[in-house]
Amino acid sequence: MRGKVALVTGGTRGIGAAIVRAFREAGATAVACSRSAKGPGTVRGDVGKDAERIVGEVVRRHGRLDVLVNNAGVSDPAAWKAGLDAVTPAMWDRILRTDLWGTFACARAAARAMRKGGKILNVASIPALVGDRDGLVYSVAKAGVIGLTKSLAVLLAPRIQVNAMAFGSIETGWVDWLAPRERRAYARAIPRGRFGKPEEAAELAVFLARSDWVTGQTLVLDGGEARV
Amino acid sequence: MFFDSRGGGGENAPPVIDRRFEGKSVLVTGGSRGIGKAIARAFHGAGAAVTICGREARSLVLAAKEIGEIACVPADVRRDARKLLRLLGRLDVLVNNAGGMEHHGDFEGSSPAAWRSTFELNLFSAVEVTRAALPLLRRSRGCVVNIASDVGRRPFRMGPDYCAAKAALISLTRYLAAELAPAVRVNAVCPGPVVTGPWSKPEVREAARRTLAGRTGRPEEVAEAVLLAAHNGYMTGAVLGVDGGAARSP
Numbered sequence: 001m002r003g004k005v006a007l008v009t010g011g012t013r014g015i016g017a018a019i020v021r022a023f024r025e026a027g028a029t030a031v032a033c034s035r036s037a038k039g040p041g042t043v044r045g046d047v048g049k050d051a052e053r054i055v056g057e058v059v060r061r062h063g064r065l066d067v068l069v070n071n072a073g074v075s076d077p078a079a080w081k082a083g084l085d086a087v088t089p090a091m092w093d094r095i096l097r098t099d100l101w102g103t104f105a106c107a108r109a110a111a112r113a114m115r116k117g118g119k120i121l122n123v124a125s126i127p128a129l130v131g132d133r134d135g136l137v138y139s140v141a142k143a144g145v146i147g148l149t150k151s152l153a154v155l156l157a158p159r160i161q162v163n164a165m166a167f168g169s170i171e172t173g174w175v176d177w178l179a180p181r182e183r184r185a186y187a188r189a190i191p192r193g194r195f196g197k198p199e200e201a202a203e204l205a206v207f208l209a210r211s212d213w214v215t216g217q218t219l220v221l222d223g224g225e226a227r228v
Numbered sequence: 229m230f231f232d233s234r235g236g237g238g239e240n241a242p243p244v245i246d247r248r249f250e251g252k253s254v255l256v257t258g259g260s261r262g263i264g265k266a267i268a269r270a271f272h273g274a275g276a277a278v279t280i281c282g283r284e285a286r287s288l289v290l291a292a293k294e295i296g297e298i299a300c301v302p303a304d305v306r307r308d309a310r311k312l313l314r315l316l317g318r319l320d321v322l323v324n325n326a327g328g329m330e331h332h333g334d335f336e337g338s339s340p341a342a343w344r345s346t347f348e349l350n351l352f353s354a355v356e357v358t359r360a361a362l363p364l365l366r367r368s369r370g371c372v373v374n375i376a377s378d379v380g381r382r383p384f385r386m387g388p389d390y391c392a393a394k395a396a397l398i399s400l401t402r403y404l405a406a407e408l409a410p411a412v413r414v415n416a417v418c419p420g421p422v423v424t425g426p427w428s429k430p431e432v433r434e435a436a437r438r439t440l441a442g443r444t445g446r447p448e449e450v451a452e453a454v455l456l457a458a459h460n461g462y463m464t465g466a467v468l469g470v471d472g473g474a475a476r477s478p
Contacts, residue, residue: 129478146478150476153440153473153476154440154473157440157441157442157473158440158441158442158443161441168462191405191406191409191410191464191465192409192410192413192461192462192464193409193410194410196462197462200460200461200462200463201462203456203459203460204456204460204463207452207453207456210452211449211452211453211470212441212449213420213441213443213445213446213449213470213471213472214449214453214468214469214470214471214472215440215441215472215473216440216469216473216476217468217469217473217476218476218478219466219468219469220465220466220467220478221460221462221463221466222462222465222466223462223464224405224406224409224413224464224465225465226465227402227405227406227465228402228478
């Protein structure tokens with residue numbers, strides 16, 4: 001990925017940070033974006049509100065954009081464990097604003113900047129494919145991301161490849177929300193018998209960032225959990 | 229974790245050497261031509277000890293000459309699965325790539341013999357080779373990569389038997405991912421149209437039209453996905469579409 005410029009939203013923690021590291025190891029210039037980002041190699045912004053500015057800032061600094069990873073998403077244990085009756089319009093709007101609109105807005109801004117081609121990688125999740133007890137609104141947003149991925153792949157072909165990564169249980173911040181017993185139960189439900197590592201998620205991102213012929217796909221990385 | 233076997237980049241950038249599979253033993257069935265040969269070459273380039281098998285001794289020798297130090301075994305995967313696996317003392321990655329389309333035709337004209345033959349070549353061979361390889365794969369905590377096809381996800385005019393056999397191979401992949409877990413991982417790679425034989429220009433054009441990319445793929449592009457599936461320790465039960473966007477499920 002030498003000479004390539006990548007933007008990773010939600011790039012300062014968890015899977016996003018692992019993708020930034022992997023892109024840099026592969027020789028790319030990777031910029032991490034988040035609401036609280038600071039320091040070199042970062043852009044501060046909220047993808048739900050500032051997509052144009054975030055993408056514009058990367059292009060202004062580095063002169064180009066080759067890869068966008070839409071990884072930013074709402075991370076909130078209260079929304080995650082909300083049962084049917086606890087879902088509110090405000091929660092719905094907040095999650096879809098970031099996870100779905102933020103993904104679309106960043107993709108649109110990036111597609112304008114990727115004049116000679118590029119890659120857009122969207123982070124989805126297996127609840128979008130099989131449903132989920134704990135993350136109803138989240139599953140809706142991620143199902144939207146998968147539909148968006150396919151439409152963008154059609155609309156932006158053949159110039160830009162657009163793919164989604166449907167991750168299963170990757171060991172990041174949300175695992176701290178689980179009690180030890182819950183954590184064991186989660187791992188038992190995964191054929192591979194464990195949570196995934198952020199570095200394993202990043203390996204898939206590097207593959208997609210380099211592939212010119214994979215597009216419109218939803219690639220599942222979940223230790224065998226969904227099998228769809 | 230990431231290695232670029234293709235070099236590239238600036239002229240002064242040192243070539244990065246890919247050793248992802250150093251010390252690993254890989255078997256690629258149908259490895260003497262086309263996609264199989266590209267897969268064998270990619271594993272060899274990543275440091276693996278590669279064995280290929282195929283029906284034609286001559287093309288096996290040519291492939292070995294071309295790739296370098298790899299072992300080749302003349303074998304027909306429909307009959308020789310156990311014999312083939314007895315030759316290996318260790319196996320980390322099995323790539324069930326052997327398969328193919330023996331005939332073209334619509335459903336109405338298809339014969340029971342044609343269906344049987346297609347399933348033998350594309351499904352039963354993978355079943356038998358995988359079964360024979362299991363003791364070695366369990367010992368190495370290895371993995372299987374099945375080479376299916378985009379037409380196994382989204383049927384296309386390539387014969388109902390071929391599309392159904394590839395769909396069955398995809399289903400087998402997902403089934404085995406659960407049954408063989410956690411020790412052995414099983415994934416499928418579904419190439420779209422990749423021109424490796426004597427295709428006519430109109431055939432290539434028609435194949436390219438079923439993709440979003442507007443072109444057919446290169447064997448190396450499929451091989452990259454096979455190496456990813458073999459290397460990533462959390463990937464199992466996955467079906468990787470490498471097809472220019474021809475099939476877009478799930």
